[in-house]
Amino acid sequence: MTDSPAISVLDREGLDALVKTLTTEGRTVVGPTVRDGAVVLSELASADQLPFGWGTRVEAGHYRLIPREDGAAFAHTSGPQSWKTFLHPQREKLWSADRGADGQLSLTAEQPEQPSYAFLGVRPCDLRAIAIQDRVLTGGHYQDSGYRERRSGAFLIAAECTEPGATCFCVSMGGGPAADNGFDLALTEVVDEAGHRFLVRVGSEAGAEVLSHVPRCQADVETQTAARRAVDAARDRMGRAMPPVSLRTLMGQSLEADRWDDVADRCLTCGNCTMVCPTCFCTTTEEVTDLTGDHAERWQRWDSCFDLDFSYLHGGPVRSSPRSRYRQWLTHKLSTWYDQFDSSGCVGCGRCVTWCPVGIDITEEASALHDELEARLRLQEQAEQQERTEKVQ
Amino acid sequence: MNDVPLPYRVTQVRDETADTVSLALTPAGPTSLAPFAPGQFAMVYAFGVGEIPVSVSRIDRRELVHTVRSVGAVSAALCALRPGAHVGLRGPFGTGWELDRATGQDMLVVAGGIGLAPLRPLVFDALAAPRAYGRMNLLIGARTPHDVLYSQQVHAWTAAHGPLHCGVTVDRPAPGRLGHVGVVTTLLNGARFEPRNTTAFICGPEVMIRATARDLLQRGLPAHRIRVSLERNMRCATGHCGHCQLGGVLMCRDGPVIGWDRAESLLSVREL
Amino acid sequence: MTSATTMPFALAAEHRERLMRIAREVSFGAGTRLFEEGRRADRFWIVRTGTVALDLHVPGRRAPVIESLGQGELVGWSWHFPPYVWQLGAEAMTTVRAYEFDAVAVRAMCADDPGFGRAIAVWVGRVLAHRLHAARTRLLDLYGPYGGDGRP
Structure with a gap:
């Protein structure tokens, strides 16, 4: 490690130099940029492509870009994509099979050289989402080798959150706008009278090494204070919150709730929530053959538990009603994920709320389920109380 | 690999x-x-x-x-x-039947239709070391007498007076063929086992599994000694595709064989 | 048939003993007809060993077996309900040892003692409910292709 203090400050040129350094190292730099009326994640040639001067206004089923006077680059909320697009891509070839003249099969693993990614501007919620997918895809007995390769080579530059959106609720999911760990470098954007700059913290040796090639100054107290204050303020400005109860228990006790019928009346079962969710990992497979009939390929692609075919069992789908499919998504995300992978599957990024075409709000549904459960338990208690009273009499 | x-x-x-x-x-x-x-x-x-x-x-x-x-x-x-x-x-x-769980106990193997397939190697293993277990029972339900899998083997088992008591019942009899007619649970009355000291292994259509497990519970078998093999859609088998979930169970990893103590509540929820 | 519907479990000791007092031990060789469809239902049996097949007469083919009954199970319930006529036929599939009961006598006992009568009615009702459930389950053709959802 060269002369890298743990905390330093980059200006816009410094950010440019950071991107150049990563590119020179042979990395594919991916970060937010404005395209098609949204902040999307895309390969960046330079830091100029970051969404300087763009913010977002979100609500349930609503997303708009809004210009910002301050020129901030990381003052937008989550867009329609997440980093899983790159780590756990929508389509991936798994293996190919060739049939010889004598009917013999040869099966070959697909082992392409994986890109060496640098993700610039990973939100703390998305850092946690990546950690969750790490556990799902590489933390068990079997590992997804493609994901493992891409993930182990990825360089993560977090951008702490200073502008939470109206659909954000990471604090109530046990997270927050600050990046605590799981990054190589962490940026906190500060724009004030003293200028536009980025406080940068080092989270790994690789981070320190990269930073050593980037012109920067030592962090001054004012910048550190302003950064801390902005992140702290963000913590109190979450647009939404989950009910403050054990969601795991709530979902487990709500499998037969009436609320599922209510949400099923609104849900289009389009699967948007599963596509935009940064932790949803489900996939299906496709068999592709060529015209000779002697070459076949096995492809994996994203799948959604809202798809009827998802639960197909010789004869028909196990989950044929929209009610059961929405319930599967929500209970898996908030409850059975613990059974399977020792954590919640939700980080509170709010994407599923923003990008639901009919504006179904996961926090509202959880609250409604909570209210229903409370009411049911109250009735039960009253009934028991009455029984006891009658016995005494 | x-x-x-x-x-x-x-x-x-x-x-x-x-x-x-x-x-x-x-x-x-x-x-x-x-x-x-x-x-x-x-x-x-x-x-x-x-x-x-x-x-x-x-x-x-x-x-x-x-x-x-x-x-x-x-x-x-x-x-x-x-x-x-x-x-x-x-x-x-996936998990196996874990025959060891039946060591020193009576053994009840109940198969419905194609469900006999995963149970056959279990029966072979048990018969290879009959002294490790108490009385062994294999009860088979099938659609018709022509639909009984491994018919020669099953015929030999039913005819023999060996350590294995084997019964077959069918939903629909075939002309001229003698044998039991009725659901597979009717064979339980003729099976030889002490409910409080028995391990059961069940595989078949889910309705048949539920009916059999409930009957065994009524007879006094503890739920955790009733092992059932379940089926769900599956793509990867390595716990990554998400298809085989039944509540918190990932069938490829935590199943297909699970205890009735875990399965009962899961199977009681429609479309889970 | 679960243990709950076999007679020793389904009846309280007091009623069981009263019923057993009029039981006759009988045995049938394989192939013996116990009763025929349409005839007067004046007896019933509880199987001790062996198997009894219930069948239904169909012109032009051998009577198909509807269900087989084994150890502990009640053979015959038509004696309990007017007009006391057998709905099916019954044949010993193997050598059968059974307890045989005079239905007229049991009906008289039921009429004399409503408590005993109710116990017998509940027992027969449970047997019927169970057989109905089993028959419905078999109607589903669960072992058929696609779990018996009716496709060819």
Whole structure:
């Protein structure tokens, strides 16, 4: 490690130099940029492509870009994509099979050289989402080798959150706008009278090494204070919150709730929530053959538990009603994920709320389920109380 | 090796019933999959068509037997294979029956239809060490007498007065064939077991599993000693595709064999 | 048939003993007809060993077996309901040892003692409910292709 203090400050040129350094190292730099009326994640040639001067206004089923006077680059909320697009891509070839003249099969693993990614501007919620997918895809007995390769080579530059959106609720999911760990470098954007700059913290040796090639100054107290204050303020400005109860228990006790019928009346079962969710990992497979009939390929692609075919069992789908499919998504995300992978599957990024075409709000549904459960338990208690009273009499 | 299937050669094809065949498979090359335990399954790949989970129905050193019923595109392709053809195999996957759990106890094996396939290697293992267990019972339910899998073997078991009590019952009798007619639970009255000291292993259609497990609970078997094998859609078998969930259970990883103490509440929720 | 519907479990000791007092031990060789469809239902049996097949006469084919009954199970319930006529036929599939009961006498006992009568009615009702459930389950053809959802 060269002369890298743990905390330093980059200006816009410094950010440019950071991107150049990563590119020179042979990395594919991916970060937010404005395209098609949204902040999307895309390969960046330079830091100029970051969404300087763009913010977002979100609500349930609503997303708009809004210009910002301050020129901030990381003052937008989550867009329609997440980093899983790159780590756990929508389509991936798994293996190919060739049939010889004598009917013999040869099966070959697909082992392409994986890109060496640098993700610039990973939100703390998305850092946690990546950690969750790490556990799902590489933390068990079997590992997804493609994901493992891409993930182990990825360089993560977090951008702490200073502008939470109206659909954000990471604090109530046990997270927050600050990046605590799981990054190589962490940026906190500060724009004030003293200028536009980025406080940068080092989270790994690789981070320190990269930073050593980037012109920067030592962090001054004012910048550190302003950064801390902005992140702290963000913590109190979450647009939404989950009910403050054990969601795991709530979902487990709500499998037969009436609320599922209510949400099923609104849900289009389009699967948007599963596509935009940064932790949803489900996939299906496709068999592709060529015209000779002697070459076949096995492809994996994203799948959604809202798809009827998802639960197909010789004869028909196990989950044929929209009610059961929405319930599967929500209970898996908030409850059975613990059974399977020792954590919640939700980080509170709010994407599923923003990008639901009919504006179904996961926090509202959880609250409604909570209210229903409370009411049911109250009735039960009253009934028991009455029984006891009658016995005494 | 669980990323890419290993090529296996079909060495024998046996027609079990009108729509079910048993494929005997040996490794086509020098490497073979790790040993399978009864109740575990492999992902069997039919070239150009796809992959499905199939339990092992016989484990004989390097040779594996899979019994496949033709119900979909992949299973139909597998059923059409002839000796010499190749398939791809990944595995072994999932929990097994864990025969050890029955050590020192009476054993009740209840099979419905194709459900006999994953139970057969369990019965073979138990018969190989009969002294380790108390009384052994194999109760088989089938659609008609023509639909009983491994009919020669089953006939030998029912006729013999060995350590295994074997009963067969059918939903619909065939003309001129004697035998029990009725649901498989009717055979429980004739089985020899002490409910409080019995381990049961059940596989078949879910309705049959539920009916059998409930009957056994009523007779006094503890729920955790009732082991059932369940089925869900499956793509990867490695816990990553999300298809085989039943509540918190990932069937490929935590199943297919689970205790009734866990299965009962899961199967009681519709469309879970 | 679960243990709950076999007679020793389904009846309280007091009623069981009263019923057993009029039981006759009988045995049938394989192939013996116990009763025929349409005839007067004046007896019933509880199987001790062996198997009894219930069948239904169909012109032009051998009578198909509807269900087989084994150890502990009640053979015959038509004696309990007017007009006391057998709905099915019954034949010993194997050598059968059974307890045989005079239905007229049991009906008289039921009429004399409503408590005993109710116990017998509940027992017969449970047997019927269970057989109905089993028959419905078999109608589903669960072992058929696609779990018996009716497709060819």
